[in-house]
Amino acid sequence: MANIKFFSGENIPLELHKVRMVQKLNLPPVERRVEAAAEAGNNTFLLKNKDIFLDMLTDSGVNAMSDRQTAAMLICDDSYAGSATFTRLEEKVHEIFGTKFFLPAHQGRACENIIAQAFVRPGDIIPMNFHFTTTKAHITRLGGRVEELIIDEGLQTTSDMPFKGNFDLDKLRALIERVGVEHIPFLRVEAGTNLIGGQPLSLENMRAVCGICREHGIMTVLDASLLQDNLYFIKKREAACAGMSIREITRAIADEFDIIYFSARKLGFARGGGIAMRDKALCERMKELVPMFEGFLTYGGMSVREMEAITVGLEETMDEDVISQGPIFIDFMCNELMKRGVPVVTPAGGLGCHLNAREFLPQIDDHEYPAGALAIAVYIAGGVRGMERGTLSEQREPDGTEPIADVELLRLAMPRRVFTMSQVLYAVDRIAWLHENRELVGGLRWVEEPSSLRFFFGRLEPTSDWQQKLARKFRDDFGDSL
Numbered sequence: 001m002a003n004i005k006f007f008s009g010e011n012i013p014l015e016l017h018k019v020r021m022v023q024k025l026n027l028p029p030v031e032r033r034v035e036a037a038a039e040a041g042n043n044t045f046l047l048k049n050k051d052i053f054l055d056m057l058t059d060s061g062v063n064a065m066s067d068r069q070t071a072a073m074l075i076c077d078d079s080y081a082g083s084a085t086f087t088r089l090e091e092k093v094h095e096i097f098g099t100k101f102f103l104p105a106h107q108g109r110a111c112e113n114i115i116a117q118a119f120v121r122p123g124d125i126i127p128m129n130f131h132f133t134t135t136k137a138h139i140t141r142l143g144g145r146v147e148e149l150i151i152d153e154g155l156q157t158t159s160d161m162p163f164k165g166n167f168d169l170d171k172l173r174a175l176i177e178r179v180g181v182e183h184i185p186f187l188r189v190e191a192g193t194n195l196i197g198g199q200p201l202s203l204e205n206m207r208a209v210c211g212i213c214r215e216h217g218i219m220t221v222l223d224a225s226l227l228q229d230n231l232y233f234i235k236k237r238e239a240a241c242a243g244m245s246i247r248e249i250t251r252a253i254a255d256e257f258d259i260i261y262f263s264a265r266k267l268g269f270a271r272g273g274g275i276a277m278r279d280k281a282l283c284e285r286m287k288e289l290v291p292m293f294e295g296f297l298t299y300g301g302m303s304v305r306e307m308e309a310i311t312v313g314l315e316e317t318m319d320e321d322v323i324s325q326g327p328i329f330i331d332f333m334c335n336e337l338m339k340r341g342v343p344v345v346t347p348a349g350g351l352g353c354h355l356n357a358r359e360f361l362p363q364i365d366d367h368e369y370p371a372g373a374l375a376i377a378v379y380i381a382g383g384v385r386g387m388e389r390g391t392l393s394e395q396r397e398p399d400g401t402e403p404i405a406d407v408e409l410l411r412l413a414m415p416r417r418v419f420t421m422s423q424v425l426y427a428v429d430r431i432a433w434l435h436e437n438r439e440l441v442g443g444l445r446w447v448e449e450p451s452s453l454r455f456f457f458g459r460l461e462p463t464s465d466w467q468q469k470l471a472r473k474f475r476d477d478f479g480d481s482l
């Protein structure tokens with residue numbers, strides 16, 4: 001994707017690829033969408049794909065593959081141990097990150113499970129810029145605690161700070177002083193951050209954080225699941241890196257860390273994951289967990305086809321034209337929404353466009369889940385599925401109190417190379433309509449609340465008949481249009 005100038009002066013992202021395989025979509029009428037919302041317990045994770053028009057739930061495992069990836073999947077070497085396919089993947093990881101050892105795992109959270117089991121003990125504290133749901137669940141399951149050290153701007157939904165995912169270095173120094181290095185098995189950097197809007201870190205900040213850790217002998221771990229967008233943002237927003245290639249930036253980042261793990265459902269446009277490191281002793285501490293939980297050391301739960309696709313996908317990630325597609329499209333969507341008065345997170349980040357649900361729906365109390373209500377309202381308004389990223393995605397404290405999320409967001413993910421411009425503009429139009437009619441939207445309450453990762457499979461109901469009212473208004477305004 002390129003920022004090509006148009007004669008008209010319009011700012012239109014231009015795809016540098018063509019579509020050669022398509023999938024038919026279904027757009028059910030608004031009455032069916034209200035029914036489907038109820039059947040899914042008002043949880044967008046539980047909607048069925050047949051009821052969804054534009055699936056903007058996630059960018060995980062749903063990115064379009066390239067012709068080269070698809071071709072590579074046909075020539076894989078299928079053997080339990082020692083397959084040439086694994087060797088190709090391992091060599092690509094080493095080439096890109098400059099690491100020497102690689103442990104495969106079936107996806108990102110599986111890497112987190114292995115790292116947490118190998119290093120986290122009860123009472124430990126794991127500093128990070130911001131948590132991710134599955135990361136936190138693995139650490140707390142083992143009796144550890146997460147400490148978030150993000151800069152204050154990171155939690156301001158509107159800002160012009162280019163690197164809202166940065167660590168606050170003073171907070172880091174103060175934490176080390178307060179708890180002592182013996183209680184910090186490692187520090188984790190999430191580049192870029194998922195839950196606060198795909199906001200990136202600068203290379204400068206990563207270097208400073210890792211420098212402080214080296215001074216104190218603290219191991220550093222990079223969650224590189226969302227690295228592809230972060231690489232592009234560093235290239236575009238960090239003046240000192242403007243002259244570096246994506247490959248050079250990748251290497252400069254990787255050189256700072258002891259362990260790098262990633263979800264290949266995002267990094268590499270496929271499905272899978274893995275842990276890379278330079279040090280043999282670190283590898284030895286995690287190695288035996290791989291055959292126990294994932295699969296043998298030369299596949300780790302991944303199919304050989306997927307491993308071939310990751311190898312090609314990682315190489316494609318080094319191409320700025322390829323990785324710019326997501327951020328440019330997301331920036332376009334955010335701008336179109338802002339033009340229509342819809343509150344979004346700024347600056348636009350990676351992985352998706354994020355609506356600020358607290359501002360969109362100020363009438364809804366935090367304990368009635370503004371972002372959860374907005375997610376289901378956007379689905380009813382247009383058959384567009386997003387993901388709640390707010391209080392619903394939090395975990396209750398052991399005493400049952402419900403922590404209120406710092407930010408209450410609806411994420412509209414932009415799977416890479418999947419949607420067209422008119423589809424994005426359709427989503428923008430329906431969201432703008434909903435915004436005009438926002439006073440009709442009400443809250444949600446629990447019907448079934450699981451004790452852990454409740455946002456995945458919990459069921460809720462509307463606190464009033466607001467969904468019927470919203471559907472009636474839709475019919476009034478749109479006539480017999482879907």
Ligand SMILES: *Cc1c(COP(=O)(O)O)cnc(C)c1O
Nearest residue numbers: 060107108109132194225263265
């Ligand atoms: C998606 C994601 C993970 C988990 O990866 P899965 O492959 O979905 O298990 C971990 N960290 C970050 C930052 C992610 O975005």
